Amino acid sequence: MSIPAVLERLSYRYPAVFVDAVTQHTPGRRIVAVKNVTVGEEFFQGHFPGTPLMPGVLMIESLSQVATLLLLAGGDPPVGRAWLRAVENAKFRRQVVPGDRLDLEVTLGRRRGCIARASAVAKVAGEVVAEADLVMAVERRSVSRDGAPVVHETAIVDPGARLGEDTVVGPYATIGPHVTIGKRCRIGASSVIDGTTEIGDDTEIYPLASIGLAPQDLKFKGEPTRLVIGRRNVFREFVTIHRGTAGGGGVTTIGDHNLFMAYAHVAHDCHVGSYTIFGNAATLGGHVTVEDYAAISAYSGVHQFCRVGRHAFIGGYTVVTRDALPFAKTVGNRARIYGLNTIGLARRGFSAELIGKLRRAYRHLLQHNTSRALEIIERDPTLRAPEVEYLVRFITSAKRGVILRRPLRRLDEPVDVE
Numbered sequence: 001m002s003i004p005a006v007l008e009r010l011s012y013r014y015p016a017v018f019v020d021a022v023t024q025h026t027p028g029r030r031i032v033a034v035k036n037v038t039v040g041e042e043f044f045q046g047h048f049p050g051t052p053l054m055p056g057v058l059m060i061e062s063l064s065q066v067a068t069l070l071l072l073a074g075g076d077p078p079v080g081r082a083w084l085r086a087v088e089n090a091k092f093r094r095q096v097v098p099g100d101r102l103d104l105e106v107t108l109g110r111r112r113g114c115i116a117r118a119s120a121v122a123k124v125a126g127e128v129v130a131e132a133d134l135v136m137a138v139e140r141r142s143v144s145r146d147g148a149p150v151v152h153e154t155a156i157v158d159p160g161a162r163l164g165e166d167t168v169v170g171p172y173a174t175i176g177p178h179v180t181i182g183k184r185c186r187i188g189a190s191s192v193i194d195g196t197t198e199i200g201d202d203t204e205i206y207p208l209a210s211i212g213l214a215p216q217d218l219k220f221k222g223e224p225t226r227l228v229i230g231r232r233n234v235f236r237e238f239v240t241i242h243r244g245t246a247g248g249g250g251v252t253t254i255g256d257h258n259l260f261m262a263y264a265h266v267a268h269d270c271h272v273g274s275y276t277i278f279g280n281a282a283t284l285g286g287h288v289t290v291e292d293y294a295a296i297s298a299y300s301g302v303h304q305f306c307r308v309g310r311h312a313f314i315g316g317y318t319v320v321t322r323d324a325l326p327f328a329k330t331v332g333n334r335a336r337i338y339g340l341n342t343i344g345l346a347r348r349g350f351s352a353e354l355i356g357k358l359r360r361a362y363r364h365l366l367q368h369n370t371s372r373a374l375e376i377i378e379r380d381p382t383l384r385a386p387e388v389e390y391l392v393r394f395i396t397s398a399k400r401g402v403i404l405r406r407p408l409r410r411l412d413e414p415v416d417v418e
Contacts, residue, residue, distance in 0.1 A: 003069065008184070008202070010068040011083045016042070018062035019104070022069065030107045031070040035062050039098035045349055054096040059130040060087055063120035066104045067134050071116060085115070086135035093128050100124045106134070114138050155187075164201065179212065182231070195243045196224060200231035200256065209235045215242040215268030217286065223250075230256035230274065237262045244269045248287050255292070267304075279316065291326065293348060309394050311348065313341040322401045326394055327358050327387070336405040337366070357385050366406055370395065 003019050024032035037054055044052035068082045096102065102122050109117040114137050122130040149163035152171040157163070160177035167185040169175065175187070176194035182201035187193065189207040197212030205211060212227040214220060227243040228251060235241070239260045244251040248269030255274035260266075264278040267286040276290055279298035284290065290308045297316040302308060302324075309326025319333040327345060329338040340359050350358075361383055364373040374392055377383055395402050 006069050006073050007065055009072050009081050010065060011081055013065065013068075013084075014058065014061045017065065018058065019065050019069065023103075025070075025073070027073070028070075028108065030105070031066055032106075033066045033069065033104045035102040035104060037096055037098055037100045037102060041098075042349065044098065045351075046346075052098055054100075056090075056092045056130065059092070059096065059102070059122050060090065060132060060134075062102060062104055063106060063122060063130070063132065064134060064136075067106045067118045067120060067136055070106050070108055070118070071136060071138050081139045083137040084134065085137045088133040088135065090130070090132035092130045094124075096122075096124060096129055102129070109133075152189075170207070176212070188237075195227060197227045197229070197243065199229045200233070202232045203229065204234045206234075206236045206239075206262075208237050209239045209241075211235065211239075211241045212243050213240070215245050215286070217245050217268055219247060220245050220268075225268075226251045227254075228252070229254045230258075232256055233258045233260070235260045236264075239264050241266045242268045245286075261298070273310075282314075293344075294324075295344065303400075306400055307394075307398070310390070311341060311344060313344055320403070322403045323394070323398045325402055325404070326391055328362065330403055332407070334405070335403050336407045337403055338407060339366075354385055354387060357383050357388055358391070361388050361391060365395075365404055370402075370404060 004017055007017055018035050019033045020036050022031060022033045039052065043055060043058060047053055047055050064084045071082055102124060105121045107119045109119055116136045116138055118134045118136060120132050120134050121128060147165040149167040151157055151169040154171045155169045155173045157169060157175045158177035161175045161179045163181050164183035164185065166183055167181055169187045170189040172190045173187050174192045178196040179193050181199045184202045185199060186204045188205055188209065191205050191207060191209045193211045195212035223246045225244040225246060227241060233254060242252060245268045252266065252268060252270050254272045257274050258272060258276045260278045261280045263281040265283045266272060267284055269286050270284045270288045272290045273292035275293045277295045279296060281299045282296040283301045285302060285304035287305045288302050291310040293310055294308045294312045296314040299316055300314050300318040302320040306320055307323040308314065309324060311327045312324050313329045314320060314324055315329065315331030317333060318331055318335050320335050324330045325337065327341055329341050331338050340362055342355060345355055361377050364376045374395065377388065377392060
């Protein structure tokens with residue numbers, strides 16, 4: 001059994017694989033797997049420092065992954081897709097710590113249509129540490145047995161287009177001749193993909209999205225340009241992504257694991273990193289760069305040639321006309337800075353010490369003029385960190401300037417710089 005390959009079919013799962021080996025397997029009935037809990041697990045860094053405990057939700061995640069193996073294993077390559085729909089009667093009996101070996105047992109119960117129920121138990125040294133009833137949803141009909149793509153009879157797919165294994169094309173979708181789509185992608189009804197466009201594996205394009213069409217640039221005269229999209233991206237309804245222009249480098253790029261909510265727009269020659277989130281109707285003008293883990297909230301607009309730094313948070317209805325600083329909250333029309341994005345940084349595993357260094361750096365930036373603040377930051381040995389160095393480089397390399405306006409005093413929300 002290829003554990004990683006099967007677990008690629010589990011939607012909405014934690015990125016890590018929590019199954020090391022399968023020790024017993026009765027297809028369609030019961031499976032027993034093993035998870036060795038080591039001190040190197042990334043979640044122990046924050047749960048909890050000095051007293052590492054495996055979170056209960058990740059024990060449920062481990063059992064869900066084992067349930068997926070029971071439901072989907074057997075195909076080569078594995079077919080179908082699974083979702084965890086509900087957790088019932090969950091009980092946690094004792095703590096799980098580094099050094100424990102989790103024995104994960106899942107027994108399949110009643111099935112009705114695409115819904116399957118399973119009894120799941122986690123044990124350490126024969127003692128039950130967690131148990132729950134899992135409700136799983138299984139989709140098998142949308143892929144062919146031989147891995148060939150499934151194209152709805154009403155879809156228009158040019159013979160020159162290349163579709164990966166297990167990719168599904170919905171009704172009335174249109175795919176142009178120079179499009180390459182990876183494995184296990186989902187192309188929604190009435191969506192359009194055109195131009196020289198590459199889309200990575202496991203990407204979902206929802207109905208009525210428009211991907212890879214010609215840029216909205218009066219200088220564009222039909223010259224060959226490209227759009228390159230990475231893996232595991234989600235493009236919701238009515239999202240529009242345009243390919244590049246010859247004058248802007250010729251290519252629009254999007255990384256991996258990004259979420260574009262309904263009506264989001266990415267213009268020509270933009271470069272979007274990985275793990276970003278675009279709220280509903282968030283819009284990028286041409287030539288914009290958005291770095292990893294940035295979040296751009298609903299109805300916000302980023303002006304042409306601007307940059308949005310790593311881990312930046314752009315609030316709703318914000319107008320960004322200069323570079324939005326990394327690690328910071330930028331909100332308003334015109335945009336002002338509301339200090340450090342502490343909640344987002346903590347969620348992504350930034351240590352309290354590092355957050356403190358970034359907070360002090362931002363205090364200097366907001367209390368002095370920019371040149372003086374950068375001088376203080378660079379001379380302060382207590383602020384030495386790669387993230388602070390990146391912040392300084394981001395500011396000094398800005399071509400349009402950076403957003404360092406403080407909120408107006410009449411606004412109630414405090415500035416988080418202390």
